[in-house]
Amino acid sequence: MKPLFPGLMLFLPVAFPAAAQGLRDPAALLASADADHDGRISRSEFQAARLAQFDRFDRNGDGVISRADFGRIVSMRPQAGARIDALIAEADLDHDSKVTRDELAHAPARIFDEADINHDGFVDQTELEAARARLRTMRGQ
Ligand SMILES: [Ca+2]
Ligand SMILES: [Ca+2]
Ligand SMILES: [Ca+2]
Numbered sequence: 001m002k003p004l005f006p007g008l009m010l011f012l013p014v015a016f017p018a019a020a021q022g023l024r025d026p027a028a029l030l031a032s033a034d035a036d037h038d039g040r041i042s043r044s045e046f047q048a049a050r051l052a053q054f055d056r057f058d059r060n061g062d063g064v065i066s067r068a069d070f071g072r073i074v075s076m077r078p079q080a081g082a083r084i085d086a087l088i089a090e091a092d093l094d095h096d097s098k099v100t101r102d103e104l105a106h107a108p109a110r111i112f113d114e115a116d117i118n119h120d121g122f123v124d125q126t127e128l129e130a131a132r133a134r135l136r137t138m139r140g141q
Contacts, residue, residue, distance in 0.1 A: 027132045029053075030115055030123055040124040046112040047105065054101050057087075064098040065091075 033041045033049035055061075059069040065088060067074065074081035091099040091107035099107075115123045115131040123131070 027115075027128060027135055030111065030128055030131065040122040041112070041128075042122050043109060043112055043116075046109055046123070050107075050109075051101070051105050054104055064100050065104070066098045 029049060030041055030046065033045045035045050035048065054065065057065045057069060062068075067084065067088070070081070070084050074084065088097065088099055090110060091104050093103045093106065112123060114134075115127050117127050117130060
């Protein structure tokens with residue numbers, strides 16, 4: 001079955017693979033966030049897409065995202081663990097090592113800000129490509 005549009009894959013309720021994909025490829029999260037299909041991602045589209053992932057990251061369903069949600073992944077893949085820590089640290093506004101839905105909604109959009117090179121509040125296709133290229137460079141590919 002072909003997905004209706006590639007971004008739909010990210011919103012299917014598949015617990016781990018999609019979450020891991022989002023962690024591995026922030027550009028994929030950005031690309032899938034274009035809810036109104038105008039070819040560019042606004043800050044609010046990005047924040048909505050990020051919030052839509054909350055339940056997927058909250059794997060044990062206790063209402064908060066914490067390390068407890070990623071126990072096995074963290075021990076199997078130290079790199080993923082570092083990314084999860086970074087994600088939690090970025091959104092954990094009251095520093096209790098747990099991210100609530102409200103905290104995620106209000107967390108800084110660092111991925112978005114880095115991608116929005118001309119700071120017009122939108123990530124367009126050129127900026128998205130640049131973000132992908134940067135990520136590839138970071139990974140040494
Ligand atoms: Ca858009
Ligand atoms: Ca949880
Ligand atoms: Ca918190």
